Amino acid sequence: MQRIKPTSPNWNGENQPPKTRILQNVIFKLGRRQKLIRIALTPYLKVRKSMKDPLKNINVEKQFMLIGEFIVRFEDINDWIRFLIPRIIFKEDQTELQVKSIESLTESITAYPLRIKLDSIIADNFRNCERLVRLNQRLSSKQEKLPEIRNTITHGSYRLGWKDFSGNLSSETLSIQHGKATKGGFEKRSRIISTIKLEEMNKNLIRVSKSYNYIAAIIRCLNYHDLPNQADKYLDWLEEEINSIEKFKLEEVDILN
Numbered sequence: 001m002q003r004i005k006p007t008s009p010n011w012n013g014e015n016q017p018p019k020t021r022i023l024q025n026v027i028f029k030l031g032r033r034q035k036l037i038r039i040a041l042t043p044y045l046k047v048r049k050s051m052k053d054p055l056k057n058i059n060v061e062k063q064f065m066l067i068g069e070f071i072v073r074f075e076d077i078n079d080w081i082r083f084l085i086p087r088i089i090f091k092e093d094q095t096e097l098q099v100k101s102i103e104s105l106t107e108s109i110t111a112y113p114l115r116i117k118l119d120s121i122i123a124d125n126f127r128n129c130e131r132l133v134r135l136n137q138r139l140s141s142k143q144e145k146l147p148e149i150r151n152t153i154t155h156g157s158y159r160l161g162w163k164d165f166s167g168n169l170s171s172e173t174l175s176i177q178h179g180k181a182t183k184g185g186f187e188k189r190s191r192i193i194s195t196i197k198l199e200e201m202n203k204n205l206i207r208v209s210k211s212y213n214y215i216a217a218i219i220r221c222l223n224y225h226d227l228p229n230q231a232d233k234y235l236d237w238l239e240e241e242i243n244s245i246e247k248f249k250l251e252e253v254d255i256l257n
Helices: 018-052 060-087 096-106 111-125 130-141 146-155 195-223 228-243
Strands: 157-162 170-179 181-184 185-186 192-193 250-257
Touching: 018 096, 060 096, 060 111, 060 146, 060 157, 060 195, 111 146, 130 195, 130 228, 170 195, 185 195, 192 195, 195 228
Parallel strands: none
Antiparallel strands: 157 170, 170 192, 181 185, 192 250
16 A cells, blocks of 8 residues: 655645644745845944943942932031921920921922021020030031032032043042033033042031931030030030031033033
């Protein structure tokens, strides 16, 4: 008895039902299209594979962290000032309504005018404690450039790891740009700043917050508990802390206008 070879499907559509032939044609065309795409992309993929991310050779994670830390610690100082104002105005523990009223008045006030208002309130309410007034004025004067620095850091466009404007990289420096279109043309207004200086400013912000913490303790001793001797101890610690604070200044390694 002669065996009959089973027929096998083939891409020419022989011995196949119409639906099967249609499906095979679609698969064939898709496969051919993918092959053409791979051929077209081969040069691009080779180039992409050979490209290296220059930032992989340096550590910019610390720069990310320092920028975020600066913004958070700056706002912490504003929170301290908003915390202090009602505790000076009201000579006893505040009601919830009083706290909400003060927060409504100070909510939209930016850093500089908020600090000046605190300076004024302290000067008016503690004329019998000249040392507190004087130390607070010193603390305030050291923050004179701080709002400007905050705006520079918050609103700038970053080039992390830039050492200069020639394409060299370093984990110790970064670039901030505040480009602006003027009548005379576009101004890049770029600057290179040091990671170390940014880290020092963050430590300085911690000292400022700690100083306002001492002021809060002094106010509580004087306004709520009539403890002048304890207040004097906090004044000593406050003066020591203020002495350790450097005036805020954003030093540039290089500038490009």
